[in-house]
Amino acid sequence: xxxxxxxxxxxxxxxxxxxxxxxxxxxxxxxxxxxxxxxxxxxxxxxxxxxxxxxxxxxxxxxxxxxxxxxxxxxxxxxxxxxxxxxxxxxxxxxxxxxxxxxxxxxxxxxxxxxxxxxxxxxxxxxxxxxxxxxxxxxxxxxxxxxxxxxxxxxxxxxxxxxxxxxxxxxxxxxxxxxxxxxxxxxxxxxxxxxxxxxxxxxxxxxxxxxxxxxxxxxxxxxxxxxxxxxxxxxxxxxxxxxxxxxxxxxxxxxxxxxxxxxxxxxxxxxxxxxxxxxxxxxxxxxxxxxxxxxxxxxxxxxxxxxxxxxxxxxxxxxxxxxxxxxxxxxxxxxxxxxxxxxxxxxxxxxxxxxxxxxxxxxxxxxxxxxxxxxxxxxxxxxxxxxxxxxxxxxxxxxxxxxxxxxxxxxxxxxxxxxxxxxxxxxxxxxxxxxxxxxxxxxxxxxxxxxxxxxxxxxxxxxxxxxxxxxxxxxxxxxxxxxxxxxxxxxxxxxxxxxx
Amino acid sequence: xxxxxxxxxxxxxxxxxxxxxxxxxxxxxxxxxxxxxxxxxxxxxxxxxxxxxxxxxxxxxxxxxxxxxxxxxxxxxxxxxxxxxxxxxxxxxxxxxxxxxxxxxxxxxxxxxxxxxxxxxxxxxxxxxxxxxxxxxxxxxxxxxxxxxxxxxxxxxxxxxxxxxxxxxxxxxxxxxxxxxxxxxxxxxxxxxxxxxxxxxxxxxxxxxxxxxxxxxxxxxxxxxxxxxxxxxxxxxxxxxxxxxxxxxxxxxxxxxxxxxxxxxxxxxxxxxxxxxxxxxx
Numbered sequence: 001x002x003x004x005x006x007x008x009x010x011x012x013x014x015x016x017x018x019x020x021x022x023x024x025x026x027x028x029x030x031x032x033x034x035x036x037x038x039x040x041x042x043x044x045x046x047x048x049x050x051x052x053x054x055x056x057x058x059x060x061x062x063x064x065x066x067x068x069x070x071x072x073x074x075x076x077x078x079x080x081x082x083x084x085x086x087x088x089x090x091x092x093x094x095x096x097x098x099x100x101x102x103x104x105x106x107x108x109x110x111x112x113x114x115x116x117x118x119x120x121x122x123x124x125x126x127x128x129x130x131x132x133x134x135x136x137x138x139x140x141x142x143x144x145x146x147x148x149x150x151x152x153x154x155x156x157x158x159x160x161x162x163x164x165x166x167x168x169x170x171x172x173x174x175x176x177x178x179x180x181x182x183x184x185x186x187x188x189x190x191x192x193x194x195x196x197x198x199x200x201x202x203x204x205x206x207x208x209x210x211x212x213x214x215x216x217x218x219x220x221x222x223x224x225x226x227x228x229x230x231x232x233x234x235x236x237x238x239x240x241x242x243x244x245x246x247x248x249x250x251x252x253x254x255x256x257x258x259x260x261x262x263x264x265x266x267x268x269x270x271x272x273x274x275x276x277x278x279x280x281x282x283x284x285x286x287x288x289x290x291x292x293x294x295x296x297x298x299x300x301x302x303x304x305x306x307x308x309x310x311x312x313x314x315x316x317x318x319x320x321x322x323x324x325x326x327x328x329x330x331x332x333x334x335x336x337x338x339x340x341x342x343x344x345x346x347x348x349x350x351x352x353x354x355x356x357x358x359x360x361x362x363x364x365x366x367x368x369x370x371x372x373x374x375x376x377x378x379x380x381x382x383x384x385x386x387x388x389x390x391x392x393x394x395x396x397x398x399x400x401x402x403x404x405x406x407x408x409x410x411x412x413x414x415x416x417x418x419x420x421x422x423x424x425x426x427x428x429x430x431x432x433x434x435x436x437x438x439x440x441x442x443x444x445x446x447x448x449x450x451x452x453x454x455x456x457x458x459x460x461x462x463x464x465x466x467x468x469x470x471x472x473x474x475x476x477x478x479x480x481x482x483x484x485x486x487x488x489x490x491x492x493x494x495x496x497x498x499x500x
Numbered sequence: 501x502x503x504x505x506x507x508x509x510x511x512x513x514x515x516x517x518x519x520x521x522x523x524x525x526x527x528x529x530x531x532x533x534x535x536x537x538x539x540x541x542x543x544x545x546x547x548x549x550x551x552x553x554x555x556x557x558x559x560x561x562x563x564x565x566x567x568x569x570x571x572x573x574x575x576x577x578x579x580x581x582x583x584x585x586x587x588x589x590x591x592x593x594x595x596x597x598x599x600x601x602x603x604x605x606x607x608x609x610x611x612x613x614x615x616x617x618x619x620x621x622x623x624x625x626x627x628x629x630x631x632x633x634x635x636x637x638x639x640x641x642x643x644x645x646x647x648x649x650x651x652x653x654x655x656x657x658x659x660x661x662x663x664x665x666x667x668x669x670x671x672x673x674x675x676x677x678x679x680x681x682x683x684x685x686x687x688x689x690x691x692x693x694x695x696x697x698x699x700x701x702x703x704x705x706x707x708x709x710x711x712x713x714x715x716x717x718x719x720x721x722x723x724x725x726x727x728x729x730x731x732x733x734x735x736x737x738x739x740x741x742x743x744x745x746x747x748x749x750x751x752x753x754x755x756x757x758x759x760x761x762x763x764x765x766x767x768x769x770x771x772x773x774x775x776x777x778x779x780x781x782x
Contacts, residue, residue: 227736252740302545302563357718360737367723368563371543384636384718 032217055165063184073487214497247305264485272464348377515766521759538566589649597657615651694771705760
């Protein structure tokens, strides 16, 4: 009997092993991929413009940084093979990959790194996010493949910032062309950009990591209209829709055996942005009442067909510091009414909610919230706002009561420390804690601090924290190894392959 | 004229059908002011995407709102937009056209050339232009549609009244000392009224279509209020799963436009003496 069991177990292990290996098929090289993208990038330089459409084409495909964010949201080495942090946390030494070449044939060395960061710190460059580099004291070339960053202060966000699309290494001989034809070190090289239509990339044969990439050619096709994207996918003109597939289309395509939809998360926190400087929203009781009046589960079901993860604070679940605070304000309209009465609005009040016309998720969410808040007496007048106008009136001038918008940038809780930011939240305690968290070297204490930060904004109910947008990349069945989650504003096709 | 050939509007099939359709829409619109089966704006998230059934005759939309109630409320919206837009267009258009026909020379030139410029833009495009300046909303979209109606009526008024001014009865009215304003009011306008009415019904249909177009683009009626164009736009992404969201407001628009166009066609046939005579001979 024992022998029988023994053989059985061997057989079972064998069986399991074979299924595992057959499930994890070996990638095949070759083939081309056409990816639909809703928004055409305004240029291709991710260092001087904030448009998310830029990194979605070039980040890690064409242009690489010292570090990058991988599909799990972790900071991993890219052009830097390894790095060491000094004991005081103020000196970071990077050892660079050897044998790396730019697409124009120029070898990559530490001078390029120095050039890149000197350029980013130069106010004349017009860097989109100079705050990422404000703590750099100097960048020193140690030898041709070693470089050292000297920091003014310890900054726990520094490595993450180096992995952002803003910190890609530029080719010092081709930097003037970066906006229209970037020359990087990535697995794909830029071929052409037909404005209004597409960008083509082809495999870079001399890429330093052997065997990668698998694809020969990648085309980003710009199709603005979501229904046209779906129609093109069904007609076979495109292979993948990377972003912004509407939830109802996703559930429809999921049923089609020719396609697959991956249901992951993004870093886009959708919030009910509240102008904290305006009456009556400057009263925390009013903001809390609104939080109690919103039924997140019903909202996600109705606005997003059930896709999307609820959040209770301004952090996405992919973030290592994330904690679940969704139970802070359970749906309770009675409590909401009571809080409103305490704040001096027993019969509610009237306000305007400005919704960006361009985003279906924001419009729907806003309409449902208007209905939910009306049930506790808060009457919202909906104003659909054109995107340019929204940026100008709401985002730049804080001329609004309420709005709904998704914040796409990863790890952006720091926006709550800026009292001039459009929702006008000014809490010195939060600002101080953030400073502490950013300069804390001990990861454990640091995590504690970030948790405190999340809790603080939840307690103050600064904005209505609603949900994280689902990723929903939709593609033909044959497309393999696509990122399920989007922890970075990226469409990284480095390791994507096509099943033959 | 024999008894059989007595004037009877209902002999004209276009007019009859148009009249019935427009009357039906008008009645539905009036009814919805006092009664709709459900509150058209109240969401019911547990009743989303109900196919047409005995409770919700036309089904429910993506927020669980009753589509029948919303189509009914949308009719009010379309009617108001039509009335206001055509009134603006007629009022200003007839005034300006009469001025141009009476003063001629530079007044005529100025008014007509400005009209030509306005007329040169496609109707919906100029409405988009105006709403993007004034801001979105139902009042502004009515104004915008009204403004692009002005040159149409101005041109028509001028062209038709020019010939009337040359007629003998106008000369005799002048001879007995009637004032110019009196001549326009008592002699010119009654004689050009029929083409204006015909044009009015046609413009009414175009106004409904334009409002639907503007709402579709997000420039017209603002949510949560019902408008046929807005409903159609919101239904677009649900076409594959719940087609009734788009079918009913779409039918409503088509029916309303058809109704007013038929009415206009019928009126034109009856009011144009030449055409009427030809039809009688046939």
